[in-house]
Amino acid sequence: MEDIKEGKLAKELDFVSHHVRTKLDELKRQEVNRLRTLIKAKQDIEGGNDIAVDHQALLKQFEYLNHMNPHTFEVDDLDRLIKSATKDLENYDKERHEEFKKYEMMKEHDRREHLKTLDDEERKKEEEHYEEMKKKHADHPKVNHPGSQNQLKEVWEEADGLDPEDFDPKTFFNLHDANGDGFFDEQELEALFTKELEKIYDPANEEDDMVEMEEERLRMREHVMNEVDSNKDRLVSLDEFLVATKKKEFLEPDSWETLEQNQAYTDEEMREFEEHLAQQEQDLNQKAVDLQKQRDELERQQDQLNAQKIELQQVSRKIHQVDNQVHPEQDAHPQENHAAPHDPHNTPQEHHEPQNQNLAQQGLPQVHQDLPPGHHEIPQDQHNLP
Ligand SMILES: [Ca+2]
Ligand SMILES: [Ca+2]
Numbered sequence: 001m002e003d004i005k006e007g008k009l010a011k012e013l014d015f016v017s018h019h020v021r022t023k024l025d026e027l028k029r030q031e032v033n034r035l036r037t038l039i040k041a042k043q044d045i046e047g048g049n050d051i052a053v054d055h056q057a058l059l060k061q062f063e064y065l066n067h068m069n070p071h072t073f074e075v076d077d078l079d080r081l082i083k084s085a086t087k088d089l090e091n092y093d094k095e096r097h098e099e100f101k102k103y104e105m106m107k108e109h110d111r112r113e114h115l116k117t118l119d120d121e122e123r124k125k126e127e128e129h130y131e132e133m134k135k136k137h138a139d140h141p142k143v144n145h146p147g148s149q150n151q152l153k154e155v156w157e158e159a160d161g162l163d164p165e166d167f168d169p170k171t172f173f174n175l176h177d178a179n180g181d182g183f184f185d186e187q188e189l190e191a192l193f194t195k196e197l198e199k200i201y202d203p204a205n206e207e208d209d210m211v212e213m214e215e216e217r218l219r220m221r222e223h224v225m226n227e228v229d230s231n232k233d234r235l236v237s238l239d240e241f242l243v244a245t246k247k248k249e250f251l252e253p254d255s256w257e258t259l260e261q262n263q264a265y266t267d268e269e270m271r272e273f274e275e276h277l278a279q280q281e282q283d284l285n286q287k288a289v290d291l292q293k294q295r296d297e298l299e300r301q302q303d304q305l306n307a308q309k310i311e312l313q314q315v316s317r318k319i320h321q322v323d324n325q326v327h328p329e330q331d332a333h334p335q336e337n338h339a340a341p342h343d344p345h346n347t348p349q350e351h352h353e354p355q356n357q358n359l360a361q362q363g364l365p366q367v368h369q370d371l372p373p374g375h376h377e378i379p380q381d382q383h384n385l386p
Contacts, residue, residue, distance in 0.1 A: 028092045032185050032234075035085040039235060040181065042078040086234045089186070093222060100215045104264040105273040107209075133207040138260055141199045145253035146192075147224035149245070155195055169245040173238050184236035186221055193220045200258060216259045 111130070115123050144151035152172055157164045160175060174180075178188055193216075201213040228236050228244040244250055265273070 028089060029187065031085055031088050031092070032187065035082065035089070035234065036181055036183065036185060038078050038082050038085065039183070039233060042075060042082070045075055045078070082233055086232070089234055093218065096218060097215075100211070101264050101269070102273070103211055105270055108270065109274060109277060134260075136205075137200075137207040143196050143199055143256050143258055145249075145256045146196065146220035147227060147244070147250070148253035149250050150253065151196060152192070155192055159195055169242055170238065173241050177238075182238060184241065186225070186234065189224055189236065190217050190221045193217050196220070200260075212259055215264075219259065220256075 115126060118126060144154060149167075152169075153164050153167050155176075156162050156167050156172055173184070176188060176192060177184060178191070179185075197213050197217055197220075200216065201208040201210060203210055225234060225236070227249065228240055230240050230243070
């Protein structure tokens with residue numbers, strides 16, 4: 001029995017994992033695990049088995065909550081955490097429904113946009129194909145009401161390979177309580193619907209959308225949880241399950257309305273969605289225009305700077321020219337000053353200039369400037385000699 005249990009669940013989980021596994025699912029799994037830990041701890045405390053509760057390990061899981069008594073968990077604390085965990089799980093489901101609705105509207109939007117690109121004949125063909133696929137998808141064996149005797153018996157017979165005559169709810173529960181914690185959690189419940197979902201969805205078919213299959217799985221689980229989980233802790237205990245198997249709905253269920261029988265969104269929602277998309281597109285276009293404007297402005301400023309730079313260079317050149325024109329009247333040897341501007345021995349010359357000018361005016365030689373290194377001392381001496 002263990003083998004059947006493990007093998008089957010592994011197969012079912014594997015099946016699920018091949019399809020849409022969002023980050024949301026991962027978070028939800030963690031939350032379910034936390035919830036399970038909490039409920040176990042609560043049971044232990046209430047059953048007087050306080051020692052079994054590893055407070056430190058529990059605290060570690062909830063260290064983000066700082067309002068707690070830091071040393072121990074009381075039943076009240078646990079109740080509060082259980083409530084918060086179930087609330088989170090509810091929100092995950094809500095978010096998933098919202099995501100799904102958007103997905104469906106986007107799919108419809110893309111279809112409409114594609115139709116716009118076709119000519120009349122192609123469009124007619126495409127529309128016909130669309131209707132045909134819709135019909136093909138809706139054509140499937142009858143789906144059992146989730147959580148009903150018929151549905152569970154089919155799992156018992158076809159997935160577990162057991163004799164339908166032997167069907168026993170308690171055995172069924174233990175068989176599908178995969179982690180053996182005494183509860184059906186969300187994943188364990190969802191795994192029960194694989195058989196039903198396979199009647200409607202085949203990944204090999206163009207008309208069957210696996211994203212829709214996961215939405216149908218979610219709907220089924222929500223429905224069963226709602227019917228069976230009487231204390232609303234989002235876990236189905238064996239007692240809750242056994243009570244449910246005695247109800248009229250379990251034995252004589254209504255038919256199940258599948259996902260495709262109802263459109264996921266209203267016409268009004270679709271209209272708003274398309275308006276929103278159009279608005280987004282418009283915003284993006286506006287942003288592109290603004291960016292182009294900014295770019296043009298930057299280019300204009302760059303041009304201006306370049307023009308100013310050229311102007312400055314011209315002014316600077318003119319100043320040099322004027323400088324050169326003025327210098328020959330004052331300096332007897334302007335060529336010498338400019339001919340070798342990089343000569344290290346010419347560099348200090350500017351500092352000597354007034355002196356040189358004086359010397360020039362006095363008619364004294366200035367040859368010392370053109371002398372090789374080590375020699376310029378000599379003319380100095382010569383100047384001093386007369
Ligand atoms: Ca379980
Ligand atoms: Ca419950």
